[in-house]
Amino acid sequence: MTTDHASLTNTLLYLDGVEVAFDGYRALRGLSLIVAPGEMLAIIGPNGAGKTTMMDVITGKTRPDKGDVLFEGKIDLTKRDEADIAQLGIGRKFQKPTVFENQTVEENILLALKGGRGVMANLFWRVTPAIAAKVDQVLEKIRLSSLRYRLAGSLSHGQKQWLEIGMLLAQDPKLLLVDEPAAGMTDAETAQTAILLREIAKDHSVVVVEHDMGFVRDLDVRVTCLHEGAVLAEGTLDQVSANERVIEVYLGR
Numbered sequence: 743m744t745t746d747h748a749s750l751t752n753t754l755l756y757l758d759g760v761e762v763a764f765d766g767y768r769a770l771r772g773l774s775l776i777v778a779p780g781e782m783l784a785i786i787g788p789n790g791a792g793k794t795t796m797m798d799v800i801t802g803k804t805r806p807d808k809g810d811v812l813f814e815g816k817i818d819l820t821k822r823d824e825a826d827i828a829q830l831g832i833g834r835k836f837q838k839p840t841v842f843e844n845q846t847v848e849e850n851i852l853l854a855l856k857g858g859r860g861v862m863a864n865l866f867w868r869v870t871p872a873i874a875a876k877v878d879q880v881l882e883k884i885r886l887s888s889l890r891y892r893l894a895g896s897l898s899h900g901q902k903q904w905l906e907i908g909m910l911l912a913q914d915p916k917l918l919l920v921d922e923p924a925a926g927m928t929d930a931e932t933a934q935t936a937i938l939l940r941e942i943a944k945d946h947s948v949v950v951v952e953h954d955m956g957f958v959r960d961l962d963v964r965v966t967c968l969h970e971g972a973v974l975a976e977g978t979l980d981q982v983s984a985n986e987r988v989i990e991v992y993l994g995r
């Protein structure tokens with residue numbers, strides 16, 4: 743991949759030649775990919791392909807041994823810690839929902855809004871009209887307005903996933919990393935989640951890791967297939983699905 747300035751300034755996320763080894767096992771082997779501002783990218787690939795490790799590198803949980811990881815064309819993410827990276831506007835949703843079960847839906851969103859701030863700012867924090875409007879806006883987007891006073895613990899698995907996506911949205915991230923959102927969801931919830939992510943992608947960049955091909959089809963975005971720590975194929979889902987190597991190592995399992 744060339745690193746000329748014109749192409750770099752057009753990237754929100756830029757990975758080039760990223761290498762990660764754990765005790766000699768090379769989890770990422772020269773991973774290079776780009777996410778453009780406002781783009782949603784779906785990442786597929788077999789178990790052990792390096793998808794989670796890639797997310798860990800982007801969010802500062804794992805330091806790469808080699809390679810470039812740049813945010814907005816200039817910020818070197820390999821030099822930042824996890825808190826810094828979250829502050830820069832990269833939000834991550836893990837596979838398992840981690841909402842505060844004993845708080846209401848609304849309180850969960852408020853906690854997320856509050857959580858993005860420093861300790862001193864928190865001391866003086868209160869719900870201003872702007873914050874109330876933001877909560878309304880997020881609840882509407884994740885379609886939980888009518889459940890705002892329900893305890894999060896009483897929500898369905900899918901609704902908890904949406905709530906957690908809402909908690910990320912409350913912090914206005916520039917880039918959202920979403921790990922297998924459809925796992926464990928009903929078909930109806932899965933379809934609804936694809937619609938939700940497409941809406942979110944109108945004003946955020948999104949990277950979704952997913953195994954459910956029906957869901958990836960519904961997303962209707964560019965697809966990258968990882969294998970053995972590098973990109974095996976890229977393109978539309980139809981192009982990637984027709985790739986002989988992708989069929990061999992992943993789809994044809």
Ligand SMILES: Nc1ncnc2c1ncn2[C@@H]1O[C@H](COP(=O)(O)OP(=O)(O)OP(=O)(O)O)[C@@H](O)[C@H]1O
Nearest residue numbers: 764765767769787788789790791792793794795796
């Ligand atoms: N902390 C670690 N120590 C040792 N090996 C690790 C560690 N983390 C990941 N690996 C190995 O690196 C490889 C890539 O793992 P990774 O979790 O990134 O794959 P993945 O594509 O996310 O797989 P899955 O679809 O199963 O989540 C795997 O073989 C895994 O066993």
